[in-house]
Amino acid sequence: MVERKESMRVVSQGDVVEIILPKDAANGEVGIVGMNGQTLGRQKVSDGQSRAKFNSANIAKGVYNATFIHKNGKREAQKFVVK
DSSP, X not given: OOOOXXXXXXXXXXXXXXXXXXXXXXXXXXXXXXXXXXXXXXXXXXXXXXXXXXXXXXXXXXXEEEEEEOTTSOEEEEEEEEO
């Protein structure tokens, strides 16, 4: 198992959810998933990309998971709140 110094973080402000990706995020996929398991948004992550932004204007207030699937299949998740 590889220890990670930096993991994913989520900033939810106004109508924007910004996901700050881990340093080794290249060629993965980031998404927003509801607590019911429904995917509400998804983006491919290219080499060198450090952030992904989602418009949250049409997302109901509540608790969500930001997920990141690495190119090697490892999955990370971070809970966040849309107010």
